[in-house]
Amino acid sequence: MTLGTFLVDDQRLVRDGLRMMIEAQDDLRVVGEAGDGREAVTKLRDVAADVVLMDVRMPVMDGVEATRRLTRLGHPARVLILTTFDLDEYVFSALRAGAAAADRALRRPAAGRAGRPRRPSGADHAPGG
Numbered sequence: 001m002t003l004g005t006f007l008v009d010d011q012r013l014v015r016d017g018l019r020m021m022i023e024a025q026d027d028l029r030v031v032g033e034a035g036d037g038r039e040a041v042t043k044l045r046d047v048a049a050d051v052v053l054m055d056v057r058m059p060v061m062d063g064v065e066a067t068r069r070l071t072r073l074g075h076p077a078r079v080l081i082l083t084t085f086d087l088d089e090y091v092f093s094a095l096r097a098g099a100a101a102a103d104r105a106l107r108r109p110a111a112g113r114a115g116r117p118r119r120p121s122g123a124d125h126a127p128g129g
Contacts, residue, residue, distance in 0.1 A: 004031035006049035006077065008040040008066065010058040018053060037066025044070060049077040056083040 005022050007015045007030060015033050022028045032047045034040035038061040040054065052070070054063040067079045 001027065003028050003050040004048060005029065006031055006040070006044060006047060006052045007033040008035075008037065008052060008058070008063065009033075009055040009082070010035050011055075014055070037061030037063055037069075040066050041069045041073075044075055044077065045073070052077045052079045054079050054081050056081050 005028055007018050007022075009015050009018070012035070015035075019030050019033070022030050031049050032043055034043050036058045037054070040052070041061070044052065054067060056063040063081055067081065070077065070079060
């Protein structure tokens, strides 16, 4: 079985990088992409995607609102929110909007928080470590 993946990010370079990683897998393929949430919601009405990799912060419509709208439309794709920001509010908002998961693997300090150490979450280390 091959999973159809739809990419949503306002940075073309990020979409290109994700496309390269996905297309290197035998069981994944890119079925479409969009540069913002509104474009994603529009395109996904006509695209059969199993998974949507969605950036959380984008111009026009952010990933949280796009996820909320896809959920309301009953789109069957599982939305995975991607973010470089270490703010729990983004993650919680995305999950409340209907995202299946959120990944903060690529971290950078959020505006106004530079220099503050990030508190590790349970997913950041093994138990007892």
